[in-house]
Amino acid sequence: MLQTSARLLKLLSLLQTRRDWPGPELAGRLKVDVRTVRRDIDKLRSLGYPVHATPGTAGGYRLGAGAALPPLLLDDEEAVAVAIGLRTAAGSAVSGIEETSVRALAKLEQVLPSRLRHRVNALQSVTVPLTGHGPTVDPQTLTAVAGACRAHERLRFDYRSHDGTAGRRTVEPHRLVAAGRRWYLLAWDTDREDWRTFRVDRLTPRLPTGPRFTPRTPPEDAAAHVARGITTAAYRYRARFTVHAPAEHVSRYVTRTSAVVEPVDEHSCTVQTGADSLDGLALYASLFGADFEVHEPQELRDRLAVLADRLSRAAGRAKG
Template identity: 60%
Template sequence: MTTRDPAARLLRLLSLLQSRTDWPGPELAGRLGVSTRTIRSDIERLRNLGYPVAATPGTAGGHRLGSGARLPPLLLDDEEAVAVAIGLRTAAAQAVGGIEETSLRALTKLEQVLPARLRPRVAALAASTVPLPGNGPAVDGDVLTALAVACRDRRRVRFDYHDHKGNATLRDVEPHRLVSTGQRWYLVAWDIDRNDWRMFRIDRLRPRTPMGPSFPGRSLPPGEAIDFVTKGVASTLEPCRTVATVHAPVTAVSERVPPVARVEHLDDQRCLLHIGAAAPLTLAVYLAALGLPFTVDGPPALLEALRRMSQHCAGAVSPATPAMSASQPRADAW
């Protein structure tokens, strides 16, 4: 299909350059229905407008859009535009200091130029979604960005850190991954002085500048970083812990437990639930709220809490109390 209007062709060309890394000239010409000479001319127009487009000569060469001094117009398809709108609404409710107002400004700009056909979809999502207010501490957006860059570039970082007991230390680490639990942000890193993996709450650290030297990568896949944080958070915040055998598929249990709980597959009808709480009675309530059959072997304080809770619940229900109607809402999720 030939794109005759020069302005429309430039926008289409910019959109193609954004969609993948390298574009051979003849392929761009074929997509736009013009000659390779016209493509070279249009590339030069984009450069004159301030968009750096690199060209590699030869049969294997092509064109690549680089980073410039300003952000080029992002040309999004329908699904991408809706996804960005959802992401901005989500970001506005996250515990990252200063990002809420910025996300709302970006969302306002996006909604102003959304096509009419997409407005009902975004509006329906906004009207039907109620964010759960978080009670976690906000992290500094600049600190989060600096740590993300250090993880990406494999640069060592030194920072002052206060642990949950208030002890202050100076740490020298090789940053690996950032992990968000929904309420808090954590850095998983190799601690140079302790010669071991450690996790750090990002709201408790203050990086020192500049960043340190580069380092070779270590073997801790992203999935293991999440598991590392989950176990660490659970052991710190939940002193009363147990492993319950739940008689239900792992998928049914996973959707009912909080992020710090860990579900381990046994077979199609059973799984192990590693979970904890601040007190035995709280843990007993958590387990009962699953609404699924389970068994636990301990600790003794939990077993006693389950017995007392069972007695209290049985005494609260009189023989004349009707069963809950199927039309009444149920709290089956965490």
Template identity: 50%
Template sequence: MSDAARLLRLLSLLQTPREWPGSELAARLGVTPRTVRRDVDRLRDLGYPVEASMGVLGGYRLGAGAAMPPLLVDDEEAVAIAVGLRVAARQPVAGIAEASLRALAKLQQVLPSRLARRVSSLTSATSAPVSHASAVDPGQLTVLAGAVAARERVRFAYVANENVVSKRHVEPVQLVALGRRWYLLAFDVERDDWRTFRLDRVSSAVATGARFAPRVPPGGDAVEFVTQRMYDTAPTFQARAILGLPVELARARLGDFAGELIAVEDGSCSWCSPEDTVEYLGFRLTSLGCEFVVEGPEELVEHLREVGERIGRAVGWTGGRDGGGG
């Protein structure tokens, strides 16, 4: 066993959550206890916090350091991590979404084909509650995440709003989890302009191998740029409604979307919301858990009517369209 192979084997043993007597490590590695001590010092030089305790019950263990060192995992652990990350990719969570994609892209890059097949089989055979983002293929996510990290051009098929399919050749800059969807911010090579793509409309993504120089998104912030593009392409409105809640309770339930709340004599309150799409305004109203009456705009009233009728059909109820929103 070479020195490098022995060092990796020692690291793998120490990453098991237990304390290893020096004699047992020496026997496992086929070396002397003195060599074990020297190898432990080499790991410490590389930044691994290997702790040692003296006495009959003493030994070596890997402790928690100030920074996260590289980890070694066996086949079963690699499969478990990959499956977990692919499932998590279907439900982007604020703060960890892009990190989970980067981790999955790194793992899949070095995953042996025999393990990649196991991951694919387990993922396809596993069901889990998923959000609206479940329409995104985790395989497409990882291809694009790897291309973003490597600054590599990508080709894919894209379905636009009018259900027109087009072929795209882009320089991917950043993946953005916004609301319940994934978006790709990229520079479209053939159109010579920045574009934002919904990932549930992307298919057949393939990295071309062609590298590109780093690009800075307009304004310098990819998330802000994508967010603004979403508002630019969808009309926004300000909801006006009477909520069957006291002001303080309404404020607590609305959080940072509280807008303007004014108390009404009967214990209710009037609400003037921040601007957003009718879909999101309707979602916030129906998730408040109270009675409400929408005073405007008419677009929101119509949206709530349509949602109400859809729900009514789902539960076998039919009703007229008379009456206001709420």
């Protein structure tokens, strides 16, 4: 059996890994009886950790939020990840957290073991952030959405679509997806009864969240679903074409936010993408260095015929 102090640290570490823990399961992990778990929970509470009892047949415990943030237990890899994340926060798409990140980083590096500090410094010394422009996300909005995803609580928010139309949505939030400098929410829209993708910088949560819901299973991986939506849905023209080249080859020319590439066989693949310009789509399709056929839209096929005639005339004049 673990000594009391070691057991308390183990118990705290378990409570931080997931939202709810049944008492008997904690007892099994710690190799003690349920009564000992209750005593250890009381000791954590006396140290300032807000451990709440959860209702149910077996009963359980949850580490909640308190008036002050208690110490957190991080393993080596988690500590390095947090330090690197804080150092790069100034170049992120989340607004207003630069100074806060510096303060938090100073506290963390003060207690980092030297072996971990060297790892963080080695990576940071050879890394140069390439900052970009564009909309940023309010940290409070991001954390509110993330909290609703984690707690499986309905989220209501005001939303501004890409054409400027304002509206109000009620959703069952599933996952946050970071794509470049933008954050997207994949959620089940309760009014439209379908999965939808929302840009987080365009929404304003209405708090509090709730009620809780039973999570649904999306039709595909969250990142893949969001990628499929943002590569076509926001544009005037949506295109699908077959490229006579392996998917691995074509994927070198695209990002997950610009196109969705799916293999047909070893020698060809389909590409789905979007643009506000037919000429832009035509240029995009020609960049892969392989023959291709356009399946949709018809306007793109017509435009390719016009461009082919124009290019043919230009080539003829060049020969003359």
